[in-house]
Amino acid sequence: xxxxxxxxxxxxxxxxxxxxxxxxxxxxxxxxxxxxxxxxxxxxxxxxxxxxxxxxxxxxxxxxxxxxxxxxxxxxxxxxxxxxxxxxxxxxxxxxxxxxxxxxxxxxxxxxxxxxxxxxxxxxxxxxxxxxxxxxxxxxxxxxxxxxxxxxxxxxxxxxxxxxxxxxxxxxxxxxxxxxxxxxxxxxxxxxxxxxxxxxxxxxxxxxxxxxxxxxxxxxxxxxxxxxxxxxxxxxxxxxxxxxxxxxxxxxxxxxxxxxxxxxxxxxxxxxxxxxxxxxxxxxxxxxxxxxxxxxxxxxxxxxxxxx
Numbered sequence: 001x002x003x004x005x006x007x008x009x010x011x012x013x014x015x016x017x018x019x020x021x022x023x024x025x026x027x028x029x030x031x032x033x034x035x036x037x038x039x040x041x042x043x044x045x046x047x048x049x050x051x052x053x054x055x056x057x058x059x060x061x062x063x064x065x066x067x068x069x070x071x072x073x074x075x076x077x078x079x080x081x082x083x084x085x086x087x088x089x090x091x092x093x094x095x096x097x098x099x100x101x102x103x104x105x106x107x108x109x110x111x112x113x114x115x116x117x118x119x120x121x122x123x124x125x126x127x128x129x130x131x132x133x134x135x136x137x138x139x140x141x142x143x144x145x146x147x148x149x150x151x152x153x154x155x156x157x158x159x160x161x162x163x164x165x166x167x168x169x170x171x172x173x174x175x176x177x178x179x180x181x182x183x184x185x186x187x188x189x190x191x192x193x194x195x196x197x198x199x200x201x202x203x204x205x206x207x208x209x210x211x212x213x214x215x216x217x218x219x220x221x222x223x224x225x226x227x228x229x230x231x232x233x234x235x236x237x238x239x240x241x242x243x244x245x246x247x248x249x250x251x252x253x254x255x256x257x258x259x260x261x262x263x264x265x266x267x268x269x270x271x272x273x274x275x276x277x278x279x280x281x282x283x284x285x286x287x288x289x290x291x292x293x294x295x296x297x298x299x300x301x302x303x304x305x306x307x308x
Contacts, residue, residue: 006116010108014126014134019104026053027106030084033058034114039089052270056245057083057110063090064247065145065181065240065300071095075140078171080128081147085111091143092118099137103127103154128167129154138173145181145244149198153214165230165303172305180301181244185209186219187297188282189243189267193274200271220294223301234304237293243267244298256292259284267297 003010033054037045042058056062066087071077071094082088082100084107091098092115101124102108108123115121124131152160155167168178183197185205190196196204198215209216218226220237227235240247241257242264251257265279286295 005109005112007119007121008112008116009122010105010112011122011124012105014124014131015105016126019106020127021103022106023053026051026057027084027110029054030057030110031106031113034110039114055269057086059086059246061246061248062086065244066090066094066143066179068250069094069179069302072140076137078135078137078139078142080142080144080168081150082111082123083107083146085114087143087145088121089115089118092121095141096120098122099124099135099139101126101128101131127154129156132167132171135171137171138176139171140173140176141179142168142171142176143179143181144168145179148180148182149215149217152216161226162230165226165232169232169305174305176305178301178303178305180303181240181298182301183217183243183298184219184296185217185222186295187243188279188286188295189265189297191276191295192265192279192282193276194268195271195273202274220296220299223299227303230306232303232306234306236302238300238302239293239296240298240300242297244300247298250300251292251296253293257283257287259287262287 001012003012033045046055046058067090074096076097077091077095079088079091079098079100082102088098088100088111098121100111100121103126105125108125112123148164151164155164157163190203190206195202199212204212205217223237237253239251241249241251241262248264262283263280286292
């Protein structure tokens with residue numbers, strides 16, 4: 001079943017009639033905003049509403065995580081976990097075709113409404129674990145932005161992270177790439193007193209997540225071990241600053257920050273935090289020691305397709 005919202009195709013072939021993930025009442029507010037305001041008016045709406053969820057879902061700074069990346073011409077992109085479309089619009093500007101996938105029809109409707117003029121966008125509603133086997137199209141890029149940490153929530157099997165990467169690899173063209181954006185569980189902000197982003201607990205990721213189930217991030221060494229274990233040989237790790245959600249600069253192993261550059265360190269917009277030390281000074285010390293990659297708050301990882 002296809003619903004047309006403006007020029008966007010909302011594909012409900014895999015939708016089971018229930019939204020298994022929801023942010024609650026804020027989704028009603030977001031739907032109202034995207035239905036009644038143009039994209040260029042979102043900054044004004046954000047200031048007036050003074051609401052973290054509105055900022056998080058509608059700020060154009062969110063798009064910085066992909067707008068720097070050199071997508072090749074006439075490419076097609078599969079965006080897994082598109083949510084309310086914070087990144088989708090930017091992808092439609094850089095690719096010839098975008099297929100956005102999300103669990104929730106409500107969130108997908110918000111995405112479709114805000115991007116209703118994008119004729120190169122199709123939105124699939126359903127669980128990736130169920131949809132993946134039915135997708136015949138192969139993609140130049142598959143994006144997992146704020147998604148991979150939930151692997152064990154919706155991927156069946158004893159090794160959900162490995163299985164997830166294998167499933168995504170199978171959706172790539174011969175020279176395709178997986179693009180992953182995710183928090184670093186050893187990000188400096190967590191040592192400095194920020195709560196873990198997903199569980200809102202102090203030190204949860206640093207201490208190994210304890211008995212937490214369903215969501216886990218990795219540090220840099222763990223990522224390298226995981227990719228090597230899965231036989232991905234060609235990958236690059238980048239470092240969005242101050243994080244991947246609201247990045248202003250993308251660093252890499254060949255272009256690291258210099259002392260004095262990292263001054264925008266007040267995170268946890270949506271909750272309280274502890275201020276244990278001056279993060280700017282700590283970053284300066286970490287940079288001098290050559291360890292920025294280990295303590296970057298987030299990663300952007302480009303993984304090239306491997307042979308099956």
